[in-house]
Amino acid sequence: xxxxxxxxxxxxxxxxxxxxxxxxxxxxxxxxxxxxxxxxxxxxxxxxxxxxxxxxxxxxxxxxxxxxxxxxxxxxxxxxxxxxxxxxxxxxxxxxxxxxxxxxxxxxxxxxxxxxxxxxxxxxxxxxxxxxxxxxxxxxxxxxxxxxxxxxxxxxxxxxxxxxxxxxxxxxxxxxxxxxxxxxxxxxxxxxxxxxxxxxxxxxxxxxxxxxxxxxxxxxxxxxxxxxxxxxxxxxxxxxxxxxxxxxxxxxxxxxxxxxx
Amino acid sequence: xxxxxxxxxxxxxxxxxxxxxxxxxxxxxxxxxxxxxxxxxxxxxxxxxxxxxxxxxxxxxxxxxxxxxxxxxxxxxxxxxxxxxxxxxxxxxxxxxxxxxxxxxxxxxxxxxxxxxxxxxxxxxxxxxxxxxxxxxxxxxxxxxxxxxxxxxxxxxxxxxxxxxxxxxxxxxxxxxxxxxxxxxxxxxxxxxxxxxxxxxxxxxxxxxxxxxxxxxxxxxxxxxxxxxxxxxxxxxxxxxxxxxxxxxxxxxxxxxxxxx
Ligand SMILES: [K+]
Ligand SMILES: [K+]
Numbered sequence: 001x002x003x004x005x006x007x008x009x010x011x012x013x014x015x016x017x018x019x020x021x022x023x024x025x026x027x028x029x030x031x032x033x034x035x036x037x038x039x040x041x042x043x044x045x046x047x048x049x050x051x052x053x054x055x056x057x058x059x060x061x062x063x064x065x066x067x068x069x070x071x072x073x074x075x076x077x078x079x080x081x082x083x084x085x086x087x088x089x090x091x092x093x094x095x096x097x098x099x100x101x102x103x104x105x106x107x108x109x110x111x112x113x114x115x116x117x118x119x120x121x122x123x124x125x126x127x128x129x130x131x132x133x134x135x136x137x138x139x140x141x142x143x144x145x146x147x148x149x150x151x152x153x154x155x156x157x158x159x160x161x162x163x164x165x166x167x168x169x170x171x172x173x174x175x176x177x178x179x180x181x182x183x184x185x186x187x188x189x190x191x192x193x194x195x196x197x198x199x200x201x202x203x204x205x206x207x208x209x210x211x212x213x214x215x216x217x218x219x220x221x222x223x224x225x226x227x228x229x230x231x232x233x234x235x236x237x238x239x240x241x242x243x244x245x246x247x248x249x250x251x252x253x254x255x256x257x258x259x260x261x
Numbered sequence: 262x263x264x265x266x267x268x269x270x271x272x273x274x275x276x277x278x279x280x281x282x283x284x285x286x287x288x289x290x291x292x293x294x295x296x297x298x299x300x301x302x303x304x305x306x307x308x309x310x311x312x313x314x315x316x317x318x319x320x321x322x323x324x325x326x327x328x329x330x331x332x333x334x335x336x337x338x339x340x341x342x343x344x345x346x347x348x349x350x351x352x353x354x355x356x357x358x359x360x361x362x363x364x365x366x367x368x369x370x371x372x373x374x375x376x377x378x379x380x381x382x383x384x385x386x387x388x389x390x391x392x393x394x395x396x397x398x399x400x401x402x403x404x405x406x407x408x409x410x411x412x413x414x415x416x417x418x419x420x421x422x423x424x425x426x427x428x429x430x431x432x433x434x435x436x437x438x439x440x441x442x443x444x445x446x447x448x449x450x451x452x453x454x455x456x457x458x459x460x461x462x463x464x465x466x467x468x469x470x471x472x473x474x475x476x477x478x479x480x481x482x483x484x485x486x487x488x489x490x491x492x493x494x495x496x497x498x499x500x501x502x503x504x505x506x507x508x509x510x511x512x513x514x515x516x517x518x519x520x521x522x
Contacts, residue, residue, distance in 0.1 A: 008385045012352070015374045016344040022367040023339040078284040083277035090460060091273070097358055097462035106283040107451040113276045114458050119502035123509070124269045190368040197375050199356035202463060203363075241380035248384070 004248050081219065091117035092230055094200035098208055128231035136161045169196060169229040180218060181206055196233040265509050342480065352378035353491055355461035359469055389492035397422045430457060430490040441479060442467055457494040
């Protein structure tokens with residue numbers, strides 16, 4: 001446990017240092033933008049109080065997904081389809097946060113909705129994951145019956161199913177997102193991973209740009225991608241967890257073979 | 262499986278409808294704010310293009326956590342402590358998104374950091390959860406040795422540990438957040454649940470208001486709260502999942518006792 005806790009702590013500290021290193025340089029850019037803001041503030045006829053109020057309005061409107069470009073009339077943000085997407089981000093614990101309940105009643109309901117919705121979703125995704133594993137095992141049995149290299153076949157099937165999952169849930173969506181959302185490949189792969197790992201920063205959210213028109217099939221593809229992708233990545237992450245757990249046991253034996261920690 | 266999938270689907274649809282009902286009325290308010298924005302736009306000397314650029318600057322600066330009130334010089338956003346908090350929101354999959362990597366290198370590193378960090382964190386939290394269960398079991402054994410009502414004692418201990426967890430991870434932080442962040446009780450409890458369930462919308466984030474000064478002990482309390490609270494709520498959610506799984510099995514038997522679905 002002590003070794004594991006130490007590894008966890010070190011991992012965090014190293015990660016924090018690297019994030020800081022990588023993102024510090026981008027901050028100068030942001031500082032430049034703040035300068036620009038001050039400059040713009042000086043050249044308008046807005047005084048301090050009006051300015052602050054104006055900034056608040058823009059931030060609030062940004063939170064509820066209103067487009068500020070042009071004068072087009074917007075769809076309602078809490079229309080049924082986006083409510084359904086929001087409900088899905090709650091039960092999957094992705095929680096992009098581009099939409100979130102602002103009323104007290106909505107917030108209280110959200111807590112109870114999540115309290116039962118998250119376990120329910122977990123149970124369903126576990127089932128889907130088990131079906132996926134069953135398909136893999138059937139393929140394994142089928143091919144192993146026709147060959148003598150049993151261990152090699154097993155390894156190849158594992159590798160193949162891992163690669164096909166990566167292609168289906170990362171490479172294919174990446175191409176679609178690049179085309180539909182206008183993101184770069186690295187932004188698209190970052191979005192895929194951040195979504196399927198249920199981190200869901202909400203810095204990039206597909207199918208939610210109020211200035212874009214999306215084709216009909218896009219929402220359905222998105223929903224299937226999230227649903228099966230979550231089940232698949234949960235399998236992969238659980239598998240990685242098991243490997244780490246085994247590694248920890250091995251290391252502990254190797255570290256102190258006589259004294260149990 | 263079919264029954265479970267149907268229940269899941271119905272749950273989503275009902276949830277989406279209720280969210281829509283609850284949040285629709287708040288939208289009129291937002292529409293009013295948009296009107297205000299148009300009004301403000303008309304009374305300034307900014308033309309359309311400058312206006313859009315100005316809005317973009319405000320939104321970007323909001324993303325990187327810059328305070329726009331007054332002229333105070335800001336701390337760096339990616340200082341080490343906030344980087345560490347960010348790394349923690351990645352591995353716990355909370356992902357508030359109030360900070361997120363903006364550089365390509367940062368985004369790619371974030372993917373790999375999460376790929377190993379999430380399983381590692383899961384393993385550590387599982388251990389912590391097991392220790393918590395062990396404490397409960399020891400208390401159970403200790404008290405059961407002194408009484409005859411074994412089943413009642415077991416139930417009481419379960420109830421007591423559940424209630425003390427709620428007090429420790431919801432009621433106590435709620436009071437602290439109300440005082441430190443100036444949130445209402447309902448907002449504070451909403452924040453507690455959204456954080457510990459790892460949804461993490463990021464609409465409320467403690468210890469991150471650039472216009473507030475926080476005491477020294479606040480970050481440490483936050484970190485312990487998240488760490489032990491996550492382990493505890495994971496236990497509760499897993500337990501709820503098991504109950505749902507058992508309920509599903511019971512219902513299936515009751516629904517179709519002769520034909521296996
Ligand atoms: K999340
Ligand atoms: K999130």
